[in-house]
Amino acid sequence: MTKFPERVFSGVQPTGNLHLGNYLGAITKFVDLQKNYECLYCVVDLHAITVAQDPAKLTSNIREVTAAFIAAGIDPETNIIFNQSQVAEHTELAWVFNCVARMGWLNRMTQFKEKAGKDRENASVGLYAYPALMAADILVYRATHVPVGEDQKQHLELARDIAQKFNNDFSKSIQDHGFGDVFFPLPEPLIQGPATRVMSLRDGAKKMSKSDVSDNSRLNLSDDADVIAQKVRKAKTDSEALPSEIEGLGSRPEADNLVGIFAALNEQSKAEVLRDFGGANFSTFKSALVDLAVAKLGPIGTKMRELQTDQAYIDDILRRGADRARVHAQATMSSVKDILGFVR
Ligand code: TRP
Numbered sequence: 001m002t003k004f005p006e007r008v009f010s011g012v013q014p015t016g017n018l019h020l021g022n023y024l025g026a027i028t029k030f031v032d033l034q035k036n037y038e039c040l041y042c043v044v045d046l047h048a049i050t051v052a053q054d055p056a057k058l059t060s061n062i063r064e065v066t067a068a069f070i071a072a073g074i075d076p077e078t079n080i081i082f083n084q085s086q087v088a089e090h091t092e093l094a095w096v097f098n099c100v101a102r103m104g105w106l107n108r109m110t111q112f113k114e115k116a117g118k119d120r121e122n123a124s125v126g127l128y129a130y131p132a133l134m135a136a137d138i139l140v141y142r143a144t145h146v147p148v149g150e151d152q153k154q155h156l157e158l159a160r161d162i163a164q165k166f167n168n169d170f171s172k173s174i175q176d177h178g179f180g181d182v183f184f185p186l187p188e189p190l191i192q193g194p195a196t197r198v199m200s201l202r203d204g205a206k207k208m209s210k211s212d213v214s215d216n217s218r219l220n221l222s223d224d225a226d227v228i229a230q231k232v233r234k235a236k237t238d239s240e241a242l243p244s245e246i247e248g249l250g251s252r253p254e255a256d257n258l259v260g261i262f263a264a265l266n267e268q269s270k271a272e273v274l275r276d277f278g279g280a281n282f283s284t285f286k287s288a289l290v291d292l293a294v295a296k297l298g299p300i301g302t303k304m305r306e307l308q309t310d311q312a313y314i315d316d317i318l319r320r321g322a323d324r325a326r327v328h329a330q331a332t333m334s335s336v337k338d339i340l341g342f343v344r
Pocket of ligand 1: 009010011012013044047133134137138146147148152155
């Protein structure tokens with residue numbers, strides 16, 4: 001069996017309002033992984049345009065995600081940070097994968113059904129084919145590990161199916177060209193646990209979301225200390241003191257969420273947080289949470305704002321990242337063309 005070098009790939013869409021959920025659910029994970037893996041982190045602008053985008057906002061959102069990666073501690077020198085549209089091989093391989101993936105597979109994608117809603121006839125073809133592009137993002141680097149949220153698990157399974165079908169359909173050609181017995185690895189998801197599911201500060205039953213009309217529902221990574229403090233103080237709670245045991249959070253979604261946020265930011269378990277705060281009222285707990293959130297997120301926001309004033313610096317990181325990524329991507333595409341029988 002072919003052994004592939006371990007490599008991490010993940011993508012974040014530049015669609016605005018990066019918030020605590022993105023940070024705890026994805027970006028902190030990216031930061032940790034750089035210790036042990038060679039990592040590529042991609043701002044997936046081609047995915048963003050599967051639904052309508054305002055071009056000027058898209059530009060600033062691409063720079064914002066890049067700034068967030070760096071501000072959170074991803075080193076752009078040891079890893080590769082880049083934006084998808086600068087490496088044309090993503091779309092080139094995506095076309096090949098459109099021809100490998102089956103209609104039946106894509107028809108099962110729940111995210112498409114949710115996003116397209118009732119007006120499916122009017123959804124873009126890109127929104128439908130989106131998972132094939134995602135598979136290409138990963139496999140154009142022959143990445144082996146992909147940190148994603150629970151919501152992307154199905155897309156990752158599709159990427160594995162595509163890799164496997166390609167390996168099977170072209171097994172003879174793969175061998176004839178000396179690539180071993182399989183060409184693509186089957187990428188493995190690194191799924192974050194439910195502990196990092198961050199809910200709205202206004203409604204503990206709803207996920208924290210970039211598209212919630214209430215800005216008070218989320219802590220944006222770009223919020224400054226005053227805004228963070230204000231939002232935490234305004235966060236919805238109930239009237240009881242905090243329980244000492246985790247079971248006591250069961251029917252209290254807002255309390256559960258704030259305890260979960262505290263735990264994640266402080267790298268503790270919820271049980272540990274309750275050991276310290278069981279019996280405390282919310283004003284005490286919120287004061288502690290304000291201090292913690294400001295200490296952890298404040299510097300990221302400050303650094304992001306600082307980076308965003310230096311567009312040339314950000315754009316240079318993206319350009320150099322793309323140049324490095326392209327080297328890998330071109331090598332894969334040349335091999336894929338040989339395997340398919342194209343003349344080059
Ligand atoms: N679809 C992912 C999301 O919406 C973003 C994404 C695009 C991605 N390409 C990827 C994630 C490749 C992991 C690997 O969150």
